[in-house]
Amino acid sequence: MATPLVVNIIELLRRPGTIKDIDASIAVADFDFAVEQIIDVVIPVTVRLESLSNGVAVTGRATAQWQGVCRRCLGHINSELIVEFAEMYQVVLQDPDAFAIEQDQVSLLPMVRENILLAVPLAPTCREDCPGLCGQCGADLSEGSCSCETTAPDPRWAVLDTLRENLTKDS
Ligand SMILES: [Zn+2]
Ligand SMILES: [Zn+2]
Structure with a gap:
């Protein structure tokens, strides 16, 4: 499956300091969220890859329309999640939180998916x-x-x- 979020980084790894920017619109179905809160049809994702001596730093943001129920008044909430992320990809995993570089590729989709899911409020309030x-x-x-x-x-x-x-008057 060709997706703009699987990136070949041979060139990046060759020259530390190289930057690659990606702008993509990813179908929600591709994320396979398994939660009902995210109601967007497509999720815009912007990513910057920067090669370092020990891996590739990935920063970016994703925006998703989200809905839920206020835990206080039970009213409907329609809101926008702006998810910012900063992660590392490494060939040899040194950082315990780093993602793996496999076959000279970084697969950004699972990482973006994880960050979006973490941003969905567990106990939302309408305000x-x-x-x-x-x-x-x-x-x-x-x-x-x-x-x-x-x-x-x-x-x-x-x-x-x-x-x-x-x-209170006395104090
Ligand atoms: Zn009453
Ligand atoms: Zn409320």
Whole structure:
């Protein structure tokens, strides 16, 4: 399968310091993500390969449209993942995190795939201060407060509140 993310690097390895840039649009199906969150049809990937004395440094970014469910209000989230990566490829693996150079080729797809999957939020929220749902009536509090909140506060707490106010005044 010919893919722009399998790169022959014979020339790069010959001359350390050589740079090769790749701009590609990769079909989501090629990544075989096995998660439902990534909804793009194609994922643009830009990569820069730079040969060093001990391998090839790969930096770049991928952008993917992503969807999920807010863990607080259960609302739908549609967002963009911008995934930046910096990895090493080595013929002789010295760095434990490095990827292997096999048959003078680097295979970038598994590395980009791994980085995209790591960037998918595990417990997403639609926004940082999402108030979520009311624990009593289930109303979406981002659309306004519900009637549960108008119940009078327990008078015992009012005493504590007054105490706390006095303390903050003194300090
Ligand atoms: Zn939310
Ligand atoms: Zn409520």
